[in-house]
Amino acid sequence: MPQGFAMSVESKLAQLGLKLPPAPGPAGQYLPWVRAGNLLFLSGQLPMEAGVPRYVGRVGAELTEEQGYAAARLAALNVLAQLRAALGSFDRLERLVRVEGHVASAPGWYGTPGVLDGASALFLGVLGKRGSHTRASFNSTHLPWNVAVELVVTAAVKPD
Amino acid sequence: MPQGFAMSVESKLAQLGLKLPPAPGPAGQYLPWVRAGNLLFLSGQLPMEAGVPRYVGRVGAELTEEQGYAAARLAALNVLAQLRAALGSFDRLERLVRVEGHVASAPGWYGTPGVLDGASALFLGVLGKRGSHTRASFNSTHLPWNVAVELVVTAAVKPD
Amino acid sequence: MPQGFAMSVESKLAQLGLKLPPAPGPAGQYLPWVRAGNLLFLSGQLPMEAGVPRYVGRVGAELTEEQGYAAARLAALNVLAQLRAALGSFDRLERLVRVEGHVASAPGWYGTPGVLDGASALFLGVLGKRGSHTRASFNSTHLPWNVAVELVVTAAVKPD
Numbered sequence: 037m038p039q040g041f042a043m044s045v046e047s048k049l050a051q052l053g054l055k056l057p058p059a060p061g062p063a064g065q066y067l068p069w070v071r072a073g074n075l076l077f078l079s080g081q082l083p084m085e086a087g088v089p090r091y092v093g094r095v096g097a098e099l100t101e102e103q104g105y106a107a108a109r110l111a112a113l114n115v116l117a118q119l120r121a122a123l124g125s126f127d128r129l130e131r132l133v134r135v136e137g138h139v140a141s142a143p144g145w146y147g148t149p150g151v152l153d154g155a156s157a158l159f160l161g162v163l164g165k166r167g168s169h170t171r172a173s174f175n176s177t178h179l180p181w182n183v184a185v186e187l188v189v190t191a192a193v194k195p196d
Numbered sequence: 197m198p199q200g201f202a203m204s205v206e207s208k209l210a211q212l213g214l215k216l217p218p219a220p221g222p223a224g225q226y227l228p229w230v231r232a233g234n235l236l237f238l239s240g241q242l243p244m245e246a247g248v249p250r251y252v253g254r255v256g257a258e259l260t261e262e263q264g265y266a267a268a269r270l271a272a273l274n275v276l277a278q279l280r281a282a283l284g285s286f287d288r289l290e291r292l293v294r295v296e297g298h299v300a301s302a303p304g305w306y307g308t309p310g311v312l313d314g315a316s317a318l319f320l321g322v323l324g325k326r327g328s329h330t331r332a333s334f335n336s337t338h339l340p341w342n343v344a345v346e347l348v349v350t351a352a353v354k355p356d
Numbered sequence: 357m358p359q360g361f362a363m364s365v366e367s368k369l370a371q372l373g374l375k376l377p378p379a380p381g382p383a384g385q386y387l388p389w390v391r392a393g394n395l396l397f398l399s400g401q402l403p404m405e406a407g408v409p410r411y412v413g414r415v416g417a418e419l420t421e422e423q424g425y426a427a428a429r430l431a432a433l434n435v436l437a438q439l440r441a442a443l444g445s446f447d448r449l450e451r452l453v454r455v456e457g458h459v460a461s462a463p464g465w466y467g468t469p470g471v472l473d474g475a476s477a478l479f480l481g482v483l484g485k486r487g488s489h490t491r492a493s494f495n496s497t498h499l500p501w502n503v504a505v506e507l508v509v510t511a512a513v514k515p516d
Binding site for chain 2: 073074075130131132133134135136141143144145146147148149150152153156157160168169170171172173174175176177190192
Binding site: 062063065066067069070072075079138176177180182 | 393394450454456465466470472473476477488490493494495496510512
């Protein structure tokens, strides 16, 4: 039974009508996470749901900004699932450190930061101050499986 | 009053006719920097001046390589402003570690490394050996607010 | 004469018909690697051979997926060369940590993870468990010198 901070994370997810999915498996010959010292490196996370890519296409073309925001939020939910799987419990999370967000987007569409707030707001809403992070925003013409968003996250782990 | 290394940084900037601007604020729900152990992670920095994007467009199309070089230099000046804001003084900077540079560029234009030397040369000129860094160069079709360059920088901080 | 783990790395390379090339020099005003604490940051590595870009073009257009896979493998060989140059011996390598792979690709081609397995499989085949890593996959319209693949690698070093 999770306690303290970890319990509050689950409870905040529930208040948002969300539930941590199983952590998505890798799409090739790599690991979902690696810890080095007190840093935890995650593999790129996509807006996958039950193994299927959702939010396929480019923001500003096949997808609206609202759909892009939802794609970022779903990818962030998978980040949370990976963190719990990597750490066993959110209690061991010191904080998020960096979120690099890549948004598949149409030519002439530049609103990446607004779309990536879909991820940032979820991290802050669920993890509180431990969810705050640095961020870098990029536009891509396309991403693996034609998904709309990819997040590359680095976190810090509490000393053992 | 800054002393020693920090004073030499300000003095070298002045010799180049440059002055550290206020560190640009974030463009969304994130922080400008996060420290984890002795590493300092900065959010993506753009060629902003007084809150306004300069050097808008793609190198090899709307912008020349010289303008791209100047855009990289301006983004690097904002990196320096963030470093000083994060650390209080450059005296606490151990060194730069990694600079990832994304250059918005026209199809068929491949000169990214030369453009990013605009950032690298400023870091070396102002920070000396502490400004040396690893680098990775990428071409983008476009970047947030249609700016020409984005820099993602990781630095090391002196042990307290 | 390398011993133990380092000797097994050379031997596995030889079994694959591969030999570590000299570590490629930087393409601008930056360093090939920087160590910060127990992390080793490498500059972006490309499919260069004897200073010349090989595998030029986009996967799904000028290049096949097989050529993309070979490009990723060649870039990974250069990563190994940089690691040995940085550490003196693979014995000092704790493990790989993160591999970010950018693949120049045609519109509508989304098979980046399969192409990047060309790098991941080489790391695992030669370094064994120390070669396992997290990964993020990106599509680019083009990369420096029009090469097909760029790898940005972070590794962990054994404590001195």
